[in-house]
Amino acid sequence: MSNNNTEANNNAVVPLQSVARSIREVQQSFAESLGFGNEIIWDLLSDEQARILNTKIETLIPNPCAPTDLPDDDEKKRQAAREKWEKQCGVFERMRETLFNSVWEQRKYTNRQSLTSIFYVLVATNETNHNTAENSQSWSCHPVFRARRCISDSKGSSNNSSDCCMIYVDENGRVYQNWDSYVTENELPEGIMVTPRRGVYNLTARGDVLLESWQTPAGSPRKKVLGALDTTSAVGGFAAAGLGIAGIAGFTIAAPVMLVAGAVGLASAGYATARSGAQLVDRSAHEQSINVTDRTARSHWLGVIAGAVGLGAAGATSALTAATNAGREVSAITQLTVNSMNISCIMMSGTGVVNSVIDLFLKYNDGDDISTMDVLQLSASLFLFTHSVSNFKLASTIINDTSNSRIGNYRDTLSNRQRRIFDKMVKETTRVKGVRQANMDIIRNVNEMPSRQAFNDLYKINKNLNKEGVRPMFASNGQGVTLNDQVIVNTAELRANVQHNVGPDILGQVKNPIPEAFNAPGNAARVKNPVGGGITGRLLTGSTGFTEKTTLDTPELTNNYAEGVRALSLSTLVINGVGLALSKYGESLFERIINAESFETVLLSLADNLKEDMMNYILNLTNLFMAMFWEQLNTVLKMYIASESVLYRIGIHILDNYRGLTAEQIEKYTQNILNAVEDYFMSLNPNIFPDLLTVCKICNGYYSICEL
Secondary structure, eight states: OOEEETTTOOOOOOEEEEEEOOHHHHHHHHHHOOOOOOOOOEEETEEEEEEEHHHHHHHHHHOOOOOOOTTTHHHHHHHHHHHHHHHHHHHHHHHHHHHHHHHHHGGGGGTEEEEEEEEEEETTTOOOOTGGGGSSEEEEEEEEEEEOOOSSSTSSSSOOOOTSEEEEEEEEEEESHHHHHHHHOOOOOEEEEEEEGGGGGOOOOOOOOOOOEOOOGSSHHHHHHHHHHHHHHHHHHHHHHHHHHHHTTOOOOOOHHHHHHHHHHHHHHHHHHHHHHHHHHHHHHOOOSSSSTHHHHHHHHHHHHHHHHHHHHHHHHHHHHHHTTOOOOOOOHHHHHHHHHHHHHHHHHHHHHHHHHHHHHHHHHHHOOOOOHHHHHHHHHHHHHHHHHOSOOOOOHHHHHHHHHHHHHHTTSSOHHHHHHHHHHHHHHHHHHHHHHHHHHHHHHHHOOOOOOOHHHHHTHHHHHHHHOOOOOEEEOOEEETTTTTEEEEEHHHHHHHOOOOOOOSSGOOOSSSOOOOOOOTTTTTTTTTTOOOSEEHHHHHSSSOOOOOOOSOOOSSOOOOHHHHHHHHEEEEEETTTGGGGGGGGHHHOOSOOOHHHHHHHHHHHHSSSSHHHHHHHHOOOOOOOHHHHHHHHHHSOOOOOOHHHHHHHHHHHHHHHHHHHHHGGGGHHHHHHHHHHHHHHTTTOOOOOOOETTTTSSEEOOOOOO
């Protein structure tokens, strides 16, 4: 082995002639300048000679030439050209700094002395044949630093590194622990790479350089498949995000289309998350920075974190919906957890979108290549952001919407007479148990009821039941029908007994009177959010005052909330014989209602506990809150605050803190109430022996690592 002190030998880079030369001719020139027979050549630098390595790297990666052909009469163009050149110089400076740090770090294997050598890899970019690649005159050239790692002597007294692992550092500062790693994991362009064996320029007896060729990883089937998957996933993510944005903007999109788009988007996000994680692992393995201050690493970290949180939030939301569809009770802690996950996803994916857009702009401005990975990360972050914004509602609203949809879809399958009995049982179950428990019981029965005959049986004996003061309702746990919340029966047996006197007297077993309306345990005046509580007020429809009928006695189980809101705005709330025309309370109150049925239920539940003057005050205050705070809350929280949620929160705050006061007395606390309700919604925003050698497992050589 020959050691050459580079302070006296700094001709590592050999200038190339301008005429076209083949790869073999160029590598022969390098070998004659940088090789010595069959020896392994190293350049030795002490830990005080870092400037020599810096000089060598500056020769390898020089700054671009300053612009010279600038117009003398246009100062703006000259200034723009100078600024562009300065930005390019900054980019090249960062490249040199990264490469220097990676190479200088390898002194840990050689007792703080740098033992390195440069060789060049030439890639035949238009070749697929290994036999002809050396003769190609179309190629790209890439310098690589080779550093000593292992030696063959277990006592550490020899410098022989033949057939031992060496470190390879490419022009991007990526570090490879051995030759196989470099060959199979480099980031060279697609083609045939022609290089000296193991990065060592050796010559034959005739003086010819010994070369070998490899296909670059970019041309391998695995890389091509990954590239195709990156592109496909990016396109799928953008398409799904586009539909999500359209949905948020209010465009009507068919449910099957949104379902498919959601599945495609989640698959794309999952793939992008895995790819970002793999990129971080790859960067760590090749000693590249994975610190968030590094632009590329930061994008990968945001991709991993946003993807993990987003997929978790999507799974939690789906689980919440599935539990509701199955009629299972969902705890408040679970609801809060789902909301928190969605808020976190909005924050992380939004940050990922901003970061990706800025990175793409900077790369384009600096003339850097934009990879499919960059585009994939942007598409995944954009989809997760739109998906989370679309999904983010108060968890109770998700539960209510899912319950109403499940019950409404089942109701649509019934005949007219079956529907009348179904509606009657829904009303009675809701009146006695409250909306939340009633919805669970109804869904359980719907899931367990393969036949609609039960409703036919009850329809036939409806008059008999009314005459005896017996009301049927859905039993708990999907067990069937219960009479006056006491006797559980089979409808076929009940009909046979009532109509044909078959079997024991079932109606005679019902001793309880018609049950009283539901009130929340421990507080008879507490309103359930946002569709709970007993309903004893009446909401009458009509342009002015009262109409003959059309009350909430028959709940409208449809998803047409827009139509429901229009009817609601023309309705009158009746409290103790006093009518409050809802149309007088302003547009801000009605234009941001999500679920008209939920708004009605909260309104009537409050009316059960408050007088007409207080309800008038609360409705005016809700309209004022929506006008004053909605835009600010929407901007800060990036979530849709529904009027029914504000109405409920104001009502609850008044019941909890100002019970017993009149509307006139409570007016002086108006600002306190507004501030308290605003604080509540803002709270939803999470802000968030030196001689001891180690045996190498790869080459069976020996190495030691010292502190630098």
